Amino acid sequence: MSDSTTNAWHLYLVRAADGTLYTGITTDVERRVAEHESPQKRGAKYLRGRGPIELAYRACVGDRGTALKIERRIKRLSKSRKEQIVAERPEASRLFAMLTFEPPEPE
Numbered sequence: 001m002s003d004s005t006t007n008a009w010h011l012y013l014v015r016a017a018d019g020t021l022y023t024g025i026t027t028d029v030e031r032r033v034a035e036h037e038s039p040q041k042r043g044a045k046y047l048r049g050r051g052p053i054e055l056a057y058r059a060c061v062g063d064r065g066t067a068l069k070i071e072r073r074i075k076r077l078s079k080s081r082k083e084q085i086v087a088e089r090p091e092a093s094r095l096f097a098m099l100t101f102e103p104p105e106p107e
Contacts, residue, residue: 007027007063008027008060008061008062009025009026009027009060009061009062009063009064009066009067010025010026010027010028010029010058010059010060010061010067011023011024011025011057011058011059011061011067011070011071011074011095012024012025012026012029012032012033012055012057012058012059013055013056013057013058013074013082013085013086014033014036014047014053014054014055014056015053015054015056015086016047016050016051016053017050017051017052017053018050020050020079021056021079021082021083021086022036022044022046022047022053023071023074023075023082024044024071025061025064025067025068025070025071029055029058033053033055036053037051037052037053056086057085057086057089059090059091059092059095060092061092061095062092070095070096070099073099074099084098085098
């Protein structure tokens with residue numbers, strides 16, 4: 001999977017030191033993970049004080065609307081289902097199927 005598409009949105013899961021998984025979306029995964037780790041408090045409030053963190057999973061999921069829908073569904077999953085996603089590392093099409101989500105129509 002490539003980050004070369006500048007307008008592509010990515011879903012990511014990071015694992016905190018306490019073992020919890022945080023789900024987010026961004027157009028630049030590396031930048032966002034660095035923000036979560038930054039002392040300038042540019043990352044998610046949930047992750048503050050839970051570091052260090054590590055990127056556990058990422059997938060390019062298309063546009064922002066699709067990314068928001070997938071993020072919402074994953075945040076509602078049990079920890080064991082999130083761990084399944086991390087373990088299987090599905091491509092976006094397989095992730096859509098796992099979440100019973102219709103992928104966007106190609107443009």
